[in-house]
Amino acid sequence: MRKPKNGGVWMILPLYLFTIAFVAGPLIYVVALSFATANEGYGVTWSLTTANYTRILEPVYMKTFVQSFQLALTSTVLNCLIGYPFGYYMARLPDKQKKRAMIAIMLPFWVNSLIRLYGWIIILQKKGMLNHVLQSLHLIDKPLKILYSYPAVVIGMIYVLLPFMVLSVYSSAEKLDWSLIEAARDLGASGTKAFWTVTFRLTMPGLLSGIILTFIPSMGLFFIADILGGNKIVLVGSLIQEQMTRGSNWPFAAALAVILLVMTTLMIALYRKLTNAKKLEGMGWE
């Protein structure tokens, strides 16, 4: 109810200027860039074209989109299957254990993802730990070639993104009023029935926000594909990076980025629509 005081103006100024110059500015520039024409070699010509967008429809790039989409879908589905029970069971732990589990899940969040992925290289490589253990148990004769393959990338994706899913599910399951389940049971629902009709329905926002938090990044986490997938798996992210560096077709990279950005925005908007929530469930630091 209070009036704006002049004091606020000069305080806000740096943030306004900085944000407009370096957040809004670049985003607007890239949208513009996506309609420009790439020169042979380097640089762009500012003749308006939608060619960059139609180019995405070319089979070779569509394949990349489909491949990233598939990978994102695979890792998101697996993330749900692994992360939902994880977050759900965590929310039902006794308070003290719950706190410990919370710390345990937050900690890897802050460990550089490269370090964690590097650990997987050590485990998965041909002469690595996994093969060593499996061979000494005589479960396999020849070492498995997991590293630099599709499964390795999926493992990496799940590994990096799982905490987002777990935290999302956890934070909505944590808020759950358990007496509702008792009420459902009391009204004659079986355990399974009570779960699907009450628990699952009420933890839906958490699962949805987990899906968004894992699906969008998995389209763009090119360095996972890079490290664990060798050069075999090309994602939209890798494509953007390649176009920015070796391919040096910036307008095309800009168009790809804009598409990804629009998808991100749409998914967040959809989430808000579905759950009426102002922010995503379980965004770590809040």
Added chain:
Amino acid sequence: MGMSRVKKNPRFAGFYLGLMFFIMYLPIAVVVVFSFNESKLPVAFTGFSTIWYEKLFQNDAMLEALVNSLILGCLSTFISAVIGTMGAVGLSKIRWRSKGAMEYLSILPLMIPEIILGMVLMAFFYMLGLPFGMLTLLIGHTIFCVPYILMEVKARLSGMDPALEEAARDLGATSFRAFLDITLPLCMPAVLSGSLLAFAMSMDDVVITIFINGPRVSTLPVKVYTQIKTGVTPEINALCTIMLGVTLLVLGASALVKRINKTGENADEKQAH
């Protein structure tokens, strides 16, 4: 049928959680353990050794990258602390129409995929004619550091009685003095914990950095990234272990600040009753 029965986890839940946490920590443990391994092959532990750490410290390129990372982390954290804190305080005071949009825009860098932010900045800086290097890195890191501080300080401010600043002005302080004597000291814990997060994020970033670092400047994570791509050496294990240690240290400090933060808030609450 009581509360306990509904709330109790099935027996395999404990096993499941245990297994998941084991898998989560296994790669990290592997990295740390093999950094102390005598053998170059990370298959079995053959004996304790610190040789890889010694080798690491003779690697000048690594040390240079470390220094770059530290400078970058400190500077971008400091700048974003100033912008973010003033911005959060300013946002709490103004009632402009653009306020909501600005708030959204200023935390947007956390919501869009890193790769997009990276490429967007690369294109933008090139257009501006900024030479890729420390300056572009500084701007880039500040962009994604500001939201952490902004959000922490905003949360702190929303728990603060607006009458405190009014009281200061009532007692003769100009609004600038009121900010300096009252608001800033009370926000300090949030500024600190936000800064620690921002610093950790800056020290951690690969994706945005490799777009805007240019050919001559490298940071520690970027160095690790290029090394990992070429293969496994225990030297990287040693480096990763050190980075892990630093991260844990920063986290511990942040938790400590948070705790101080908490007691401050409790005091506010107590005062209200």
Added chain:
Amino acid sequence: MKNKLIELKDLTKNFDDQQVLRGINLDIYENEFLTLLGPSGCGKTTTLRIIAGFEEPSSGEVLFNGIEISKLPPYKREINTVFQKYALFPHLNVEDNIAFGLNLKKVDKSVIAQKVGRMLKMVGLEGFEKRDVTLLSGGQQQRVAIARALVNEPKVLLLDEPLGALDAKIRKNMQSELKKIQREVGITFIYVTHDQEEALSMSDTVVVMNNGEIQQIGSPTDIYNEPENRFVAGFIGESNIIEGHMLQDFLVEWDGFRFECVDKGFPENEEIEVVLRPEDLDIVSPDKAQITGKVISVTFKGVHYEILVETEYRTYMVHTTDYAEVGRKVGLSLGPEDIHVMWKMGAY
């Protein structure tokens, strides 16, 4: 007559599309204990914040000693405030909180120490200098807040529901303490509250507000005994409010009964409202009174009984120390001085 210190002239205030003050005119005098009383949302706090300088009026003037100050920032006004939840600075100890204003004025350290000591003595907190303000009780925090404001020697002290956060017993103590402090420092206190009992027991002047307008200004006795309209009568204490006619000067009629009264100056046959305070009504035997009815409920209120008497036309509330059992037929007696005639709401 004392000197006018503050004059509010045609003050209005809009927040967005909402008008919260609709033309406030008020004179505030030196050494006066003035209370702004009204339900929440009536504009009393906004009025106070305009006097303090936290809000600017949308139109109208605020004169301080005859000088217009409505654009002056708070730190340039000789006015200090005691905030609703005290607003003590949690990172400063008791002494530094109280010395805050003096430090800003760069007053000599030894003078500050002396003044702070004197203030602490006045509010009964000697020896509390180094205490952590967040660890004080509500009542103690309240005293620190008062000391912090008064140490600056303002001409006016504003108090925004300062006792609202305290429990009933401490509240009673603080009421008399505040009154005592006001007499001691001899400055104007402007006090905001929604508690009518608090307002009546402490004030020299009570200003009843509703809907952004002043309903009545007067001494506590005036306000209580001669409410000017239905709102004031209803807000100040419980009352029976009855619609009737003023037949002529000193003669009023309702429900077909005629009573002598002490009011005059209304047009003949004017529709008016009559206020009957429950404690002014007496229960007598039915043959001794015009109004008769049946007791329908009796509630013991600690000191008196609250008795509801149902008559042919309406139900009356009576406060009396005499007991009357439910179902008994009783009469209600009242004298001319117990009848308060008011203009009907909306008639002017």
